[in-house]
Amino acid sequence: MDEEQLNNPNVQKAVNTLTIQNEAQLKEIVDRLVYQTEVTDMHTHLFSPDFGDLNLWGVDELLIYHYLISETFRWTEQDYASFWEMSKTEQADWVWKKLFVEHSPISEAARGVITIFNRLGLDTSSRNLNDYRAQWAQKSAEQQVDDVMAAAKVKKIVMTNDPFDDKERAVWTEKQGNQDSRFYAALRVDPIVNQWDQSVSKLNELGYDVSAEWETRTIEETRRFLSEWIERMDALYLAISMPGDFSYPSEDHRSRMIDDVIIPVCQDKGIPFGLMIGVKRQVNPQLRLAGDMSMRSNIEAVQNLCNRYPDQKFLVTMLSRENQHELTVLARKFRNLMVFGCWWFLHIESMVEEMTRFRLELLGTSFIPQHSDCRVFEQLVYKWEHSRKILANVLNEKYATLMQEGWVLTEAEIQRDVEDMLDVNFWRFLGKA
């Protein structure tokens, strides 16, 4: 068949519905589809170019990613304060020297930088940081966003949006907010749930009549705050990170806020509540953003939420390896629970493989295998490529065992499954697909 025929949609459809003949053909098809299918990245810390310098990109930002900062400090006695006093360029020089020159960049986060350089066409053998900087200097933020999304095959990006952040709020209130249709908002609610005392004055400043006491007026006004911001941002879901000792229900502020404000607002707006559970914040405050740890959690909090609110959808990921299997089992019991991503310290090859494998074995394709959690734009390239490789390998193995039993497969069926996992499951869960 020549290229013209292959590009004809009718011919394509006929080819897609042909039975796959052997495992070599299967591998070619699965690899191609997993690598080529455009993804929806449902949790990131990226911003569209509308947000100006909140949109982080470039080689220095890549090197001072907090995942790399904590790794770099393992190689030096340097005091923390002097590191934070350095300019970004000096910090990046230091990370480069310690992690890429004096040692091999083998960790996931360090290897990721090399994948990015290579995919963006830089000479990884030169190891010349200033050359890399010079090549980046030729780009604009807008161009880089386009190029990276094309290279990573990411079509939709969900940001993490915080109205308490002064810089970000100004973009929503004084400018036009997000105008880029490839980007979507998720409203982050950590402060009002986890630091209520500090949030009261902030809400007052923003014009909401709340007080430290939990009373009707405070509940109404906090609901109003969330509703107005969901509308302003067109937020797809509410999101929070929870410490490992999160329990629900409980006689505490968190449970009151969930029951009286968060769930009623989510129900009213018809949006999910996303929970990322198992962080132990600031075990080493000197490392700042890099100073958080993972913590084992009690799955019963999720079970109780799903049980009490069967009509409410919950997007959930957990941070400790020990919680992963039971979270996946719980998703078999509650269709209002969508398991997503391999979060933070689990976003490493060995854990992604283990989790992807048992999630497929317990849930079939009815989950969201990955989100990137990127903070720097170019990270989309490595985070997605590394995960796609694992997903392709595991899927190849699973389909091959079906074929060995005489099950016939078509390319169209595999395409459906891959699109579900990388894109559609998220939107369907939101009721938007």
Ligand code: RAT
């Ligand atoms: O993965 C990260 O970069 C963490 O620092 C957190 O931001 C985490 O993903 C979160 O959303 O709380």
Ligand code: ZN
């Ligand atoms: Zn995150």
